[in-house]
Amino acid sequence: MDGVINVYKNKGMTSFDVVRKIKKIAATGKVGHTGTLDPEACGVLPICIGKATKIIDYIMDSDKVYEVEFKLGIKTTTYDLEGEITEEKDPSNLGEKEIEEAISSFIGEYSQVPPMYSALKQNGVRLYELARQGIEVHREGRLVKIKEITDICINNPYIKMKVRCSKGTYIRSLCYDIGEKLEVGATMIDLKRTKTSNFSEEEAINIDDLTAENINDYLISIDKALASYDKLIISSKFSKLLINGVKVFDKRLTNTKVEIGKLYRVYDENEKFIGLGKGDIKGFKIEKLLII
CATH class of the missing domain: 3.30.2350.10 (Pseudouridine synthase)
Known part of the structure; x- marks a missing residue:
């Protein structure tokens, strides 16, 4: 189970209470939240499960x-x-x-x-x-x-x-x-x-309504969870280089103008999600490899 649950936390519970409950529901220990909400506060608390725990910092680094x-x-x-x-x-x-x-x-x-x-x-x-x-x-x-x-x-x-x-x-x-x-x-x-980030109250599932039977219905894929970052499609001939950590400096990499220093969701021509990448004056490189 890899993905993000847009959870609505109720008053009277800590953020770690939510994590503990989801660990039990998802039957996995690999669970983390994306920014503490005080016990007496309520609202949106995205929870990352499995490999999605790799993107906690990227969800937290948002408005x-x-x-x-x-x-x-x-x-x-x-x-x-x-x-x-x-x-x-x-x-x-x-x-x-x-x-x-x-x-x-x-x-x-x-x-x-x-x-x-x-x-x-x-x-x-x-x-x-x-x-x-x-x-x-x-x-x-x-x-x-x-x-x-x-x-x-x-x-x-x-x-x-x-x-x-x-x-x-x-x-x-x-x-x-x-x-x-x-x-x-x-x-x-x-x-x-x-x-x-792009997780709103209107689309959240109340933690009290989440069960082992319905959790998969609310699981958001890793790339969709990062929808606040613009999408970038790169030529498949360069995907292996990027996956192996190589910085690519080639105008054939993509048909899109890449902004220096901006983080993108990177896909190959077959719509396969690779990860998050960023360009500078020396080329483009994957910052966070997220291939499932």
Whole structure:
């Protein structure tokens, strides 16, 4: 069994709970998820099975879309309602325009400090493990990109919005940072991921509805799971060279103009999927061989 399941994770379970359940359903140990969703968050969590575990990083390296609700005037240790309240302020003096401007100021790239209650590691130890011991350590900011914030609904102190962002973005931290910008604090109270790469909520199967009898009905092939990457058909006379790791510099390789540095799904003339490849000024090479 090799492929990807577009799973909808429910609240109250960890991402690893989903992986464990699918390992049992698929009767295989080779299963991995494509980006942690907090236990109290729900939404799209693509799960890779078998040889598809080779493409986890490529699915993770894509935009995510979230629907989030947060509350102004409150701070917690976890940046969500799971933590202890550390500070409270009255945000009632804030107008809608001021709140909207603060939210919009985060569109673009910014250096985001991850929360202590996160799965990131420092010196081999996960931050949440240190946080549970009451230890707070310095975290370096990481450059993330907030590509779009839409559907902003303000009912002070409650705010809802939709966020499209780069990989590695913590929506809890975004809410916290908006609260800091407004000088009243903020805490996330609800989160749903509606899209990861080309996997959407509308096409997902709820983890509770997945069984050993129907799992194959929801298994997406490796190449289709990578549909966010453009397709490139190469001449079959060069396929063996590419498969063997050779960088090919020959204008007969393909009839398509290859963009330097862009990653493609590569097929031969017989529509056989080879893998992911990239070109530079010295030629074209397979970056990830994915022949089944």
